Amino acid sequence: MRLEIWADVVCPWAYIGKRRVERALAARGGEPVEVVWRPYRIDPTAPERARPLDGLLRDPFVDTALRACAPHLSPEQNRVRVAEVAAAEGFPRWGAAWHVSPHGAHRLLYLAEREGGPALQGAVAEEVMRIHFVEAGDIGSAEVLERAADRAGFADGGRLLRAGEGDREVRELLLRGRARGVRTSPTLLVGDLALEGARHPEEIGxxxxRAGERPARSLPAEVERLHLAEALVEKDPLGALALLEPLLAEYGDDRGVRLAAARARLRSAQVGRARRDLEALVAERPDDSHARLMLASALRRGGEPEAAAVQQRLAEALG
Structure with a gap:
């Protein structure tokens, strides 16, 4: 069984959740569980260069972003609760000092799994969060991240980060998480079964x-990518197009891929390109009422209401 932990390494509940997952796994027998870490961002606006956290926590915008870390608590309640829970979990001290983007840390975790598998990735996650929450270090610093990698036994981590590796992959993983409905940190996923929050070990067990009782299902990689892109079209059409890009390059003649791309272009205001795509799709399959409806929308938005009305009537006639 593969357990995915979708989390932001600057979310305190992610570190507490890590401890609780470890306790749950230690108490559980049976099928071995492989744990992998996946990225999530509670504050996409966090700066690349760290700023002192003291004072920022009173910023309403930052407080709003932090609600994604504990959606059922106010930010102030969350901070008090986190300190109490961290003490109960046995952390020697607690308190992050920096407001900073976790992107570099997420890249390091991705690279650790790529180079050494889930065990190395877990060790890197531990060191990164220890530095951020216990040692009050700046994990936006390349030197600090390299120190975390060295402590975890990932000797090449610093070199790979300096080379810029992992950037594109982490950005795609963030899109995949959004398409799969991840909305808080941490979220545990096994297949399509999810558990949100840093739950107690008994609940995780x-x-x-329950996840182990469900039959394992897997889709071909290209089919999964298409499904994820389709799930993103309405809420993040540009993200959907980013996921579709490899499919368009390799399966550019596939009608399903082309329809998904046309929908995403239409939703992202690329009306002219969407219209050309849809005109080609309708010419190939005149009986495709869905494609005609989208073409009608593209024509309306392009300032051609009469042509749009024709396509609308044809689509309705086709049912």
């Missing part, structure tokens, strides 16, 4: 038992 029940979740894993």
């Amino acid at each position: 029940v979740f894993l038992d």
Whole structure:
């Protein structure tokens, strides 16, 4: 069984959740569980260069972003609760000092899994969060991240980060998480079964038992990518196009891929390109009422209401 932890390494509940997952796994027998870390961002606006966290926590915008870390608590309640829970979990001290983007840290975690597998990735996650929450270090610093990698036994981590590796892959993973409905940190996923928040070990154990009872299902990689892109079209059409890009390059003649791309272009205001795509799709399949409806929308938005009305009537006649 593969357990994915979708989390932001600057979210305190991610570190507490890590401890609780470890306790749940230690108490559980049966099928071995492989744990992998996946990126999530609670504050996409966090700066690349760290700023002192003291004072920023009173910023309403930052407080709003932090609600994604504990959606059922106010930010102030969350901070008090986190300190109490961290003490109960046995952390020697607690308190992040920096407001900073976790993108570099997420790249390091991705590279650790790529180069050394889930065990190395877990060790890197531990060191990164220890530095951020216990040692009050700046994990936006390349030197600090290299120190975390060295502590975890990932000797090449610093070199790979300096080479810029992992950037595109982490950005795609963020899109995949959004398409799969990840909306808080941490979120545990086994297949399509999700558990949100840093739950107690007993709850995590029940979740894993339930996940283990479900038949494992897997789709071909290109089909999964298409499904994820389609799930993003309405809420993030540019993200959907980013996921579709490899499919368009390799399966550019596939009608499903082309329809998904046309929908995403239409939703992202690329009306002219969407219209050309849809005109070609309708010419190939005149009986495709869905493509005609989208073409009608593209024509309306392009300032051609009469042509749009024709396509609308044809689509309705086709049912």
